[in-house]
Amino acid sequence: MLKQPGDASAQKLSPWRRAINLAATxxxxxxxxxxxxxxxxxxxxxxxxxxxxVNLAFLTQxxxxxxxxxxGMANSIVGTGIILAVASIVGVPLGIGCGIYLAxxxxxxxxxxxxxxxxxxxGVPSIVIGIAVYSLIVLREKHFSAFSGGVALGIMxxxxxxxxxxxxxxxxxxxxxxxxLGLGIPKWRTTxxxxxxxxxxxxxxxxxxxxxxxxxxxxxxxxxxxxxQFWSLKLNQPMAALSLQVFTYAISPYDDWHRQAWAGALxxxxxxxxxVGAVRIVTSRGMLKGAS
Amino acid sequence: MIRAFKVVLCVLLLACCxxxxxxxxxxxxxxxxxxxxxxxxxxxxLHSDIQINYQSIGSGGGIRxxxxxxxxFGASDGPMTDEQLAQSKVKLLHVPTVLGAVVPxxxxxxxxxxxKFTPDILAGIFLGKITxxxxxxxxxxxxxxxxPSQAITVAHRSDGSGTTYIWTDYLSKISPDWRDTVGxxxxxxxxxxxxxxxxxxxxxxxxxLPGSIxxxxxxYALQNKINYGSVRNSSGQFIKASLESTTAAAxxxxxxxxxxxxxxxxxxxxxxxxxxxxxxxxPTNPTDQNKGKILKDFLFWMLDQGQSMTEALSYAxxxxxxVELEKAAITKQVH
Amino acid sequence: xxxxVNEMNSPDSFNPSEKPATAIPTLAQTATQRKAIxxxxxxxxxxxxxxxxxxxxxxxxxxxxxxxxxxxxxxxAFVLWELVDKSKLSLHQFGLAFFYGHDWDPVNGDxxxxxxxxxxxxxxALALFIAVPLSIGVAVYVxxxxxxxxxxxxxxxVELLAAIPSVIYGLWGIFVLxxxxxxxxxxxxxxxxxxxxxxxxxxxxxxxxxxGIILSIMVVPIIASITRExxxxxxxxxxxxxxxLGATRWEMIRMGxxxxxxxxxxxxxxxxxxxxxxxxxAVTMVIGNRPEVSKSLFAPGYTxxxxxxxxxxxxxxxxxxxxxxxxxxxxxxxxxxVNALARLLVWSITxxxxxxxxx
Numbered sequence: 001m002l003k004q005p006g007d008a009s010a011q012k013l014s015p016w017r018r019a020i021n022l023a024a025t026x027x028x029x030x031x032x033x034x035x036x037x038x039x040x041x042x043x044x045x046x047x048x049x050x051x052x053x054v055n056l057a058f059l060t061q062x063x064x065x066x067x068x069x070x071x072g073m074a075n076s077i078v079g080t081g082i083i084l085a086v087a088s089i090v091g092v093p094l095g096i097g098c099g100i101y102l103a104x105x106x107x108x109x110x111x112x113x114x115x116x117x118x119x120x121x122x123g124v125p126s127i128v129i130g131i132a133v134y135s136l137i138v139l140r141e142k143h144f145s146a147f148s149g150g151v152a153l154g155i156m157x158x159x160x161x162x163x164x165x166x167x168x169x170x171x172x173x174x175x176x177x178x179x180x181l182g183l184g185i186p187k188w189r190t191t192x193x194x195x196x197x198x199x200x201x202x203x204x205x206x207x208x209x210x211x212x213x214x215x216x217x218x219x220x221x222x223x224x225x226x227x228x229q230f231w232s233l234k235l236n237q238p239m240a241a242l243s244l245q246v247f248t249y250a251i252s253p254y255d256d257w258h259r260q261a262w263a264g265a266l267x268x269x270x271x272x273x274x275x276v277g278a279v280r281i282v283t284s285r286g287m288l289k290g291a292s
Numbered sequence: 293m294i295r296a297f298k299v300v301l302c303v304l305l306l307a308c309c310x311x312x313x314x315x316x317x318x319x320x321x322x323x324x325x326x327x328x329x330x331x332x333x334x335x336x337x338l339h340s341d342i343q344i345n346y347q348s349i350g351s352g353g354g355i356r357x358x359x360x361x362x363x364x365f366g367a368s369d370g371p372m373t374d375e376q377l378a379q380s381k382v383k384l385l386h387v388p389t390v391l392g393a394v395v396p397x398x399x400x401x402x403x404x405x406x407x408k409f410t411p412d413i414l415a416g417i418f419l420g421k422i423t424x425x426x427x428x429x430x431x432x433x434x435x436x437x438x439x440p441s442q443a444i445t446v447a448h449r450s451d452g453s454g455t456t457y458i459w460t461d462y463l464s465k466i467s468p469d470w471r472d473t474v475g476x477x478x479x480x481x482x483x484x485x486x487x488x489x490x491x492x493x494x495x496x497x498x499x500x501l502p503g504s505i506x507x508x509x510x511x512y513a514l515q516n517k518i519n520y521g522s523v524r525n526s527s528g529q530f531i532k533a534s535l536e537s538t539t540a541a542a543x544x545x546x547x548x549x550x551x552x553x554x555x556x557x558x559x560x561x562x563x564x565x566x567x568x569x570x571x572x573x574x575p576t577n578p579t580d581q582n583k584g585k586i587l588k589d590f591l592f593w594m595l596d597q598g599q600s601m602t603e604a605l606s607y608a609x610x611x612x613x614x615v616e617l618e619k620a621a622i623t624k625q626v627h
Numbered sequence: 628x629x630x631x632v633n634e635m636n637s638p639d640s641f642n643p644s645e646k647p648a649t650a651i652p653t654l655a656q657t658a659t660q661r662k663a664i665x666x667x668x669x670x671x672x673x674x675x676x677x678x679x680x681x682x683x684x685x686x687x688x689x690x691x692x693x694x695x696x697x698x699x700x701x702x703x704a705f706v707l708w709e710l711v712d713k714s715k716l717s718l719h720q721f722g723l724a725f726f727y728g729h730d731w732d733p734v735n736g737d738x739x740x741x742x743x744x745x746x747x748x749x750x751x752a753l754a755l756f757i758a759v760p761l762s763i764g765v766a767v768y769v770x771x772x773x774x775x776x777x778x779x780x781x782x783x784x785v786e787l788l789a790a791i792p793s794v795i796y797g798l799w800g801i802f803v804l805x806x807x808x809x810x811x812x813x814x815x816x817x818x819x820x821x822x823x824x825x826x827x828x829x830x831x832x833x834x835x836x837x838x839g840i841i842l843s844i845m846v847v848p849i850i851a852s853i854t855r856e857x858x859x860x861x862x863x864x865x866x867x868x869x870x871x872l873g874a875t876r877w878e879m880i881r882m883g884x885x886x887x888x889x890x891x892x893x894x895x896x897x898x899x900x901x902x903x904x905x906x907x908x909a910v911t912m913v914i915g916n917r918p919e920v921s922k923s924l925f926a927p928g929y930t931x932x933x934x935x936x937x938x939x940x941x942x943x944x945x946x947x948x949x950x951x952x953x954x955x956x957x958x959x960x961x962x963x964x965v966n967a968l969a970r971l972l973v974w975s976i977t978x979x980x981x982x983x984x985x986x
Contacts, residue, residue: 031764097695122901123962216792350940450916452941487916
């Protein structure tokens, strides 16, 4: 296969290779289209159904009973924010820490075991995690709470973040680490300031993926955060969440509630996108970005 | 993200200085959720320092939470069994609140009128014995309707539910075959059909699949404008579910002291045969006296003013006799 | 970020012209190296004045990290313990027969989980079958073929798929996908591929096929995003090396990029598989919820996660609850086995070594 210098331009590609190249290119383009199409379809569907119901009342009021027009999901929006904040506090450090362990310290048997268990945790259905946290926290406290909801969602975030962190850290070239160690930088500093910083874009992608996924989860919150019709900001009381409220309204018989459910889903997606976008902007403005 | 967190922290601090509110939590049945949310909202308007938060996580969930003590009251579409009551750490009183009806809703191409069903036809369809809309038995009771030759697709609930309990309770009463092979419960082994999640899921299936029939709460059929049929009751009348016929079903049955009774296949002449109470599960010796007092006060309000709000939302109010019985029981048993 | 990675070449990569990395000053060309040098002078001073200052923090850091790993392990162990504890009743009653029993009868107390296990495996397999080629295709397109301006937009759109709540997927599935399948796709499949036996029977629209498609849409963002990140991290030198040999673009991608990113992509696939196995809401709305084993993809099915989600809140009776928790246990075991098999696959590909392009 080695070519002589000067040959390059004169060599003709076999038609077979050229055909495969073309086919692969078209397949890749087709795949991109095929993936975008359902996304747009769902989004357009959501917009059609829900955009009309998003108004000021929707964003500032609490739910009203059926038959009374108006009412909104203001408490759910704030509730979702609080629960997700707790979930991130629980899930992100544990996930990144686990990922660091798997990449830097755990190349042996125990590391394999931890990696394996993280993958298994990823496959546990969200409702089972909700039930487990229910037994752990709610039954002991004898009441539902936003805190338990956050913990359940945080646990669900861990495997995605850990795996992404590990993969990204492993793609950091060893030379970088060796150079740092050669300069006398301690291992902990190397890992945090150099390896993690280099891998930061991928790690953040992992965190955002996990965040986006749990933001839309309903099942684990059924037995932990429970939901709340009224304003509540206390962590140790039941709290409203957009996903719960959307679910409750979607399975109700009332058209008005259906429209509010779609609007709620739209708001949820907008919030997630805003959060992801904000993190990307903050991190690209130099806070975590590696040198390049 | 950090900034947002700071904002949230400030709001949290502010909230801690907010007015003292008493919040009660209740969990249970999904069927009465609309009327309960209306009642709790109205009650909150009357007593602004009291918030009653009700979440519909399902009857079974409601029973479990109230017996475990994680909520202040429960709600169920099906009465608790003797075993469950005995096992419960918390002593409970079943308080009927409203009545609901379950209707056979269908989607038959070309048929827009009301189809009459006999108990045998319903049992036959759901057992999988009657498989086509052109079947002779259906045509016999509906002489003026021309049915297409269309396969019947049964739509049932995939999730456990009080609606299923009411439907299978009725089928068990009128069909020995059903009683022996399937039985009654919130979740059963369906001989045929596809499962949808929630009343909404079944309604969606019915709307989508030509030739389908399923059972949904009356309120869903009305709100979604799905055709539903009339059912022949034990007196031989074909009754279409309505608020009057549902209340009539309760009036025709003797209600026991603990209010746990099934009113399907009611003997009353104008009764709709597939109806049921839905209950609130109230602890009789609550640990928090203040909350117990609030609940008691709410129950009396519900039995007086609350009952007048039910019809607007397509729920049937309790018969007067039952209301009086309940008032007496609550006064005597709930402390 | 990619700039940093590309400059630091390893002896492994195909670049015979580069001098081996020796004295730092002679290679001080990139910003990172310049920063490292200034950092090193500061640290040199610190090290001279504080000997052994790195040992305590190093140990403390290591302990902290190991603790997080142990906590993850502990969480999983706790979940497993909960599952076993709450399903004791059912385990005692049915034993192993639970896992291959066909009947699910809550009224008579007869429980068998085989239809659910079958449903979970088939729907997840179908989802991966559709999602993996699509995801890798999208990732390859975004990283290798896409005009730079479109790159951010398409990546963003793909990640947006992950943000859609599963309830919405379910509702969209019922109202848009199922009728589409029933009216157009399923008749077409029945006509063209009906002879295989996988596309027969009554066409409801909802069923195993709908569930597989919805799951694949939900899984694509995970696999595609991770694949994209991994592909971006492959050093540019690898690509240039293969191109220098006269490869077409596809060959360059296949040999230079995908081969190096293989393990990372597999990691993404395993994450996606995990999501597919455990997905509840969306699947339960479109799969028809019929506990039956059926060869046709048009038939309704039932997955383990759906069974738990559907019936757990309403379950009355201890044996019923216990049986549902045992389904959770079965799902846990299935996830365990599937992951173990995936691991074996990786091990066989890499021949037992950590076969990564450790640049």
